Amino acid sequence: EPEVTQTPSHQVTQMGQEVILRCVPISNHLYFYWYRQILGQKVEFLVSFYNNEISEKSEIFDDQFSVERPDGSNFTLKIRSTKLEDSAMYFCASSVPFGDSYNEQFFGPGTRLTVL
Amino acid sequence: GDSVTQMEGPVTLSEEAFLTINCTYTATGYPSLFWYVQYPGEGLQLLLKATKADDKGSNKGFEATYRKETTSFHLEKGSVQVSDSAVYFCALSDPSNTGKLIFGQGTTLQVKP
Numbered sequence: 330e331p332e333v334t335q336t337p338s339h340q341v342t343q344m345g346q347e348v349i350l351r352c353v354p355i356s357n358h359l360y361f362y363w364y365r366q367i368l369g370q371k372v373e374f375l376v377s378f379y380n381n382e383i384s385e386k387s388e389i390f391d392d393q394f395s396v397e398r399p400d401g402s403n404f405t406l407k408i409r410s411t412k413l414e415d416s417a418m419y420f421c422a423s424s425v426p427f428g429d430s431y432n433e434q435f436f437g438p439g440t441r442l443t444v445l
Numbered sequence: 446g447d448s449v450t451q452m453e454g455p456v457t458l459s460e461e462a463f464l465t466i467n468c469t470y471t472a473t474g475y476p477s478l479f480w481y482v483q484y485p486g487e488g489l490q491l492l493l494k495a496t497k498a499d500d501k502g503s504n505k506g507f508e509a510t511y512r513k514e515t516t517s518f519h520l521e522k523g524s525v526q527v528s529d530s531a532v533y534f535c536a537l538s539d540p541s542n543t544g545k546l547i548f549g550q551g552t553t554l555q556v557k558p
Contacts, residue, residue, distance in 0.1 A: 360543070360544060362545065362546075364546070370550070371534070371549065371550040371551055372489070372534060372536075372546075372548040373548070374545045374546065374547065377543040377544065377545050379543070384543040385543040385545060420488060420489060422489075422546075424544060433479075434491075434538075434544070434546060435491075436481075436489040436490070437488055438487060438488040439488045
């Protein structure tokens with residue numbers, strides 16, 4: 330069964346360093362998302378991406394964040410200068426094209442980012 | 446803006462007990478509603494969904510009915526098992542926008558033998 334994969338599973342970095350989190354969405358999906366979950370809190374939407382551009386982003390997704398689909402299979406989230414409060418689990422998700430009345434997103438297993 | 450509110454946990458039940466986790470939502474449009482489950486150390490898995498009023502989603506013995514009049518989507522299971530211990534998230538998606546999911550705060554369920 331197709332699945333969303335994410336690497337690495339755990340990333341430890343120093344404050345101020347750049348990190349890139351990688352995701353491989355399901356191959357025929359066209360919509361891609363990043364969410365984050367700070368330990369013990371709710372899952373929060375960061376950004377959605379379609380047709381090689383950001384379609385929506387949340388207030389959390391400031392200038393320190395960027396996303397890219399560099400090669401047609403990977404979908405990356407970059408944090409330019411990490412802060413302590415960026416420590417969280419980051420989930421990638423993808424979905425099939427709209428055309429129905431719902432949007433089922435498939436989630437990856439997550440990358441735990443720890444900023445020291 | 447759109448939001449989801451879940452009952453606070455943790456919920457602790459004995460095996461074979463009846464489970465209800467309450468979820469209510471606020472939305473301006475006509476959202477789809479979802480329950481996701483997160484087992485310890487794992488990612489989010491879709492448990493069930495409903496796309497319009499009065500739809501009932503069901504999976505693995507879990508059920509939830511989309512109630513537009515009460516803006517609710519409560520999760521129920523008649524007889525829980527130890528293996529159901531997990532965090533359960535209610536979520537909505539407005540199909541008129543980018544389809545982003547808005548999650549509730551999650552409810553931890555612990556089932557004891």
